Every structure is written in structure tokens, then in C-alpha cells.
Amino acid sequence: MGIRRAEAAPALAVCVGYYVGANLGFILRFPPDTPSVMWPPNAILTATLLVTPPRRWWIYVLAAFPAHLVAELRIDWPPPLVLALFVTNCSEALMAAAFVRRFSDAPARFDTLYRVGVFVVGAVILAPFLSSFLDATAVSMLGGEPYWRVWRVRFFSNVLTELTLVPAIVIIVTAGAGWLLGASLRRRVEAALLTVALLAVGIVIFTSPHFDTIPGVPRSPLAILLPLLLWAAVRFGPGGLSLALLVTVLVAITAVTHGYAPLGELPLRDGIPALQTLFIIVAVPLMGLAALIEERRRAEEALAERLGFEELLSRLSAAFVHLPSHEMDEAFGVWLKRLGEYLRLGRIVLLRLDEDRERLSVSHCWTAPGPGTAPPSAEELVNGRNWRELLREPILVPDSSDTPAVADRGEAAPPARSELVIPLLAGGRVRGGLVFGAVAVGRPPLASVVPRLRLLAEVFAGALGRKETEDALRSSELMKSAILTSLPTGVAVLDRQGRIIAVNQSWTQTREDGSPRDTGVGSNYLDMWRRAASSGDPSAVEALDGIRAVLEGSRSALACDYSSGAPPGDRWFAMVVVPLNRPEGGAVVSHADVTERNRAEAEAQRNRQELAHFTRVSTMGELTASLAHELSQPLSGILTNAQAAQRFLAVASPDLVEVRNILSDIVEDDKRAGEVIQRLRDLLRKSEISRVPLDLNALLRDVVRLLSSDTVIRNVTCTLELHPEPIIVVGDRVQLQQVVLNLLLNAMDAMVECDEASRTSVVRTEKSELNAVHVTVEDAGSGLAKDAERRIFEPFYTTKASGMGMGLSIARSIVLAHNGLIWATNNPQRGATFHLALPLSGDGRV
């Protein structure tokens, strides 16, 4: 255990102080008494031990030893006495320091009543009391002086010295520099005035021989000094008081040693102990008072400081509570500066985690004005550490260049340059960190304000968490709003009463197009439909009821088309209303302009019908011969019958029965001709698609009858093998007739090349298991070419010289429109079969 460089100077100071103090003591000594009136060396040593750790005490004891030898060997004391006196002196200082250190919470401070009490009991009374026995023993044995006298003189002089000198030295050493640097001019002037007053009054009262003869003046001079001592105690605390006491004592004792009689007529030998006692009796309560006042003042300061901090904290919280998240960045900067200045820190850095929670970066930084205040980089702060490691819990990092913290109480100040990292936790997630740095010397140590900094960090964490949440919310809102804006469909949000609370851009635009939705945010959407409904629009009534039902929750959605605009039916809209899934209820309405879509559909429908019509007409061309034959039969019958009747009626007594039969036949033939024409008209008519239940068997019979003349002309047999029960399908009679007609004509065409005996076409109907009817039209022709099976239903595909290639294509589109299927296969032997599958009607009745 060596002596550090930092301890050499104090040791030297102790050595010099001890020597000077010893010489001062000799001046204040009244031989033949060995003890002095005041003996500073013991007090100097005590003060030194109070401010140093016990394991270094030996250094200062050793440092005092040469001073002791040099000072005392000059006097004609035997060396054993000199050594013995060193032992007693040291024993007093060690006892005093050990006692105070044992019982006081801050041995080097005199600012509470308790600390002063411990000091008075241990250092002022107990240590001089006990060590004086040793001293008296040594002096009486080696010096031959009376024991009790030595003990008494030494005890009182040491009590007075310890009482006045130890606090003065300790306070000068520990706080003197600070006071000299920090005290205001007014305080300095006040201190100077007090010193001058003390010296002046002290000199006057201790050196005026007839001072106490003035009438009305108290006999004790201390009573006159008391106001000044109180001034020192109240205004300058225990330190000021002990200095004032020291000055007073020195003045008094100097006066006494110069032959003045401070206590009037008392002889010197009795006067000095009386003076000592008087000082002790006055000084002890004054010390207590000063400590009390100091204690109170400190408590008030602490309270004021605490209130100040709490006000700062509440203002910080208030500043962030309602702050919109986009203003937070600026506020972070402002508040870092305020906090830094208030807490007198070196710098504060706000670190933020990036979105994917991988990297820390410096969000804001405040640095105290001064040299070397460049903001640090995140890398520098993180210093290679993982953020998870860094932001696990608050970490106090002392700067490595500082002296390490000393475990013993009060010996060494905690490092002034240090850094505190506090993680910012909000919503169970680390959002970043606050780094507080006390980089400037002379600022309060960070360790003392950690709890406060944590409170501040909590506010920052909350604000940061809210900012991140709000930013995320806003970006999500922005995205949703961008989606809504980009929609060509008009969208409006309704509340439970039907009031519009939000619309997108398309909604507003559609409105400007002149649609009836002249409703913006704030107006009631139902009102618009009510107006339309009251004007007698049946679809508006339906829509109004539907929207109401959705708003009331009795309907899960509404989808309808409506027309609007002028003229009516000019524009079409598809409206969808769905409930809004939130506790307050409401609905979302969307409107899409389907005018173009509907027009395109109608156009397609019309084209299809026109094509179908064209095909029918061209089919009619193929049927002309057959139809001519079909019509010529009844017409021929009618003509012949009529001419026969003319002949019957030309005779004198006409056979009226004959004529009646003839007329009856004419009527029948005429009807027959009418039916042929009707069938022809059906085929030629541009009819809209109708969907009615019809018997497919009857339809097939009709078509085969229509073709009967053709079959005769082409010498083709057409056989019907129909399911015995009626086969009910739902569809358009004319269109299905066209399909069957087409298939049969194709079958006949296919058999042109065959020899006449085998020109047979078979039409069958069967009910399949899948609730469908299967119709087959089988021919005995040449069959289909290889790829024709696939392509035969494509438009403009034809194998006939005169064909358009549209018949089967249209047949397929009709069958598909009836939810059916059409396909073709080649027969095993010869010819092809066309298949048609159609769903059976549910009720099975015509």
C-alpha cells in the first residue's frame, strides 16, 4: 500500500500545518504549564483524519511526526516526553475521528443537528477527556507537574480547539474553494463585514481595561459578541460560525496573552479556564443552532428543487400528452435542451430504433454549450453493442478516465464524467433510448439523479410510442384513403341514421356528372332515395327499403341496379350497400357506373339475336322447297274442294251434305296452311329470349313434322325414339327449335351422298341420372373429319360448299345460354351423332 501522488500534497500540508499549529500552541502557553490555552495540532490531525479514509490515516500520522519532533525538541523537554506527547496527541485525533466516523452518516459535514451532536460528543468532549488522562500521566511522570492540573488545562484547551478549529478546517478544505468560486458579491461583502465587525468588537471588548466599568455593559464580553456569532450561525451556517468562533477565540486569547484581563478582576490563571468554559458553553448551542438552520435551509432547498423538478416533469408530460405526432420531432429537440439545462447535464441524446428494429440511430441530440460539443454518432454511443444488450435496462457508465468510485462513504466524489443509458419502453416494446451524459466537470453526478432521469425517460417513451403508433396509423389511413381515391367506384360511408360521414373522390365526381346523388358529406343519403321514391320510382322504393334494412341490421347486404339521369334510363348504376362493421353501426355504399357495361351487354345480346335471326332466315332459305310443298298441300285441297263444290251447286238440287263436308275440309285445310305460316313466322321472328317450361319431346315432334316434307323430298327417314314421359326443360321454344332444326338439317345434308335405303336419321331423348335430358341426333352419313369433332362448333367452320358455318356455332351459344352442352361424336360404324344435354326443369310440369 503506497502513497499516491494525490496524497503527497495533503500529507505535506498536514506536516506544515502541524508544525505551525504547534508553534501557535507554544505562543498560547503559560509556562510552567505544559498544556497550552489552545493546542491546534490535535485539531488539525483530527480534521485531516475526518476527510480521509481510515486505511490512509497512517500516512498523515507519519506526516505529522517529523513536525512534532521539530517543534517540540526546540523546547527543553526530555525526548521521552516529546514522544509520549505525540502518542497522546495522535490518540486524541484517532479517537475523535474513529468515533465520528462510526456514528455520523457524513463525518466531514456539520450541517445537521445529528452530525454536530456526534462531533461534539466524540471529537469535542470524549476524545480530549480520555486522551487528557494519558497526557496528564505522561506530563506528571516525566515533567513532574501536578496531574489534575495538567489534565484540566489540557482538557479545556483541547475541547476549545477541537470545537472551533476542526469544523473550520474541514469546511475550508471541503467547501472553501466552492464557496470562494461560487459565492455572490453580496455574500462576500457580508462575510467581510462580519469578519471586520468580529475583529473590531473583539479587540475593543478584550483590550479595553475598563470596558466592563461602563454602566449597563454586561460583565461577560461574550454577550456583546453573541449577536455577531448569531449572525455568522444564521447567515453562514456551521462553517461560518466555526470560523467566527475561531476568530473570536484567537482575539480573546491573544488579548489575554498580551496581559489584558478579559474577565475583569480574575487572575490570569483562573481567567483563561473561565474564558474557555464560557466559549465552550456558548459555542456548542450555537453550533447546534447553525446546524439546525442549515438543515432546514437544505430541506427547503431540496423541497424547492424537487418541486421544480416535478413541475418540469408535469410540464413535459403536459407538452406531449396532446401533441400531434407530426409536431413531436420539434418538441423532442426543445425539451432535450430544457432538460439538459435544468439538470445541468453535458448532453442528452435521443436514440430511436428503425422500423425493422435492427438499427439504432440518433434522433435528437442536445449538447451543453462549450468546447468539444459535437453531437455523437449512434455508432459511437452504441460502441459495438447490440441494441438489445444496450437497451435491456438502465446502465450507468462511468468514464474510464475518472477515478473509480470509492465504496467508502463520502471520501471521493462519484465520477463527474459519466453516461446513463435508459431504454425507452412503450407498449411492451423498446422504442429507443435516452443517453444522459454529464461530460463537464463540476456538474452534479448522474448517479444522484437516476430516478429522476428515469421518470423523464418514461414521458419520452410514452410520447415516442404514441408517435410511432400514430404515424403507423396515419400511414395506414393514407394508404386506405389512396386506395379509396383511386377507385372508379363512388364510395360513401353512412352512419346509423343514413347520414353521409365520408365519401371518396369518385363519389364527388359522379355527383358532378349529374347523377341524382346530389348528396355530400353531412347530408342524409336516405333523403335522396325518399325524394326519388315519392316521385313514384318503384326501384327507388325498393332501394330505400333495402338500405334501411341494411342500416337496421335486418339485411346483410343490398345489391341492385338503378337507372338515372335525363332522359330516364340514360345512365345505369350498380349500387352495393353493406353494413359497416363497428359498434356505432352504419353502412358503406358503393356506386359503379355500369352504363357502358350494360350497353355493351345489350349490344352483344342484340348482335346475338340478329345473328340468330339471320341464321334462321338463311335456314328458311334451305327450307323453302319443303315449305312450298307444305303450303301447296292445303292450298291445293282448298282449291279442288271449292271447285268440286261449285259443280255440286250447279245442279238443280244440290247435295248440301256434300257441300257441308267440302266446306269443313276447306276450313281444316285453311287452318293447316295457317299453321305452316305461323311456324314460318315463328322462325322468322326476331324474338326476345323467353324462358318457359316446355316439353322437349313435343318440340322434337313439331320440328320433325316441319321437316316432314323435306324428309320426303330428300328421301330421308327420320325416326323418333322418344322417352315415354314428357321431358320438361325451361327455355326458349323458338331457339331450341332452331337448334334441333339445325341438327336435323345437318344430318340430312350429311346423308346426301348415301344410297337411299340407308338414309336414316334417329332422334332420341333419354333422361340422364344427372337431372338432365340427353338428346341425340344420329345420322348415317360420312361422319366427321378428324379435327371437325372439335372445331365444328366454331364460328365460320363449315364443310359445306354453301354453308356459312354459323349454324352450329349459334346452336352452341343457344345451348350454353340454356345451361346445356352440345357436342358431336363419330358413330362406330358410320355417320355421326350430335349430342345435346339440357338440365331438366325442377317441377317437371309444363
Add this chain to the structure above:
Amino acid sequence: MSGTDATVFVVDDDPSIRRSLERLFRAAGHPVQIFGSAHQLLERGDLSKAICVVLDVRMPGPSGLDLQRMLEAGGHDIPVIFITGHADLPMAEQAFRAGAVDLFAKPFDGQALLEAVERVTSARQRRH
């Protein structure tokens, strides 16, 4: 006028036309027999009585032209008058080449048919 056995045979698959022709010939005083098909005529008709056959060309089963060939092949020299729902040139050519005396397209004038029949009957009576 012709004798009672000088009967006109009518073959047509359309019953209404058959009946009307039967009435027409009866009103004109011609004995007449009607048949629904070629087979009926061949099975039931007494061809010796036939003075003339009015034949429909298109019929299910053997056509009018078939029947004409059959009659010729059977050695019956009976004049044939064709009636047809749709007449075209090849058919007419075929009919006349086979010896048809006349061909009428439906609907035809009954008076003209009667006149044709009467021309045939009077020619046959002259021959006898």
C-alpha cells in the same frame, strides 16, 4: 261421256287432297277411286277399270314415278297425270320421258285437271 267402268284412280298421301279430288271427279261425273299410297293401289285397285291415274309425285314409300314404272312394268297401259307439291324441271323431264300425259303443280286448277282427264278418256274411247 265415258262408261261406268272408266274409273279415275287417285293416289295421294294427303287425305284432304284425296277427298277433294274424289269430290271433283264425282261432281264432274267421273267414277273415281282414291288410294293413300302406291302400295294401296297395287293391292286393292282393279287396274282393269282404270282409265287414268292421277299420281302424287312425292309420297312416303314408292313415289309417283316409281309407281308409274311399276305399272308400265306390269303391262298396264294406263295414262298417268302427275300432281306435285313442288315441281322442278328434272322431275318434269323424268315424268314425261316415262310417258306421263300431264303434270300439275299444286295448287292446281281443278277445271284444267278435269279437262286433262277428259282428254285422256276421250282419246282412250276413240282408240277402243
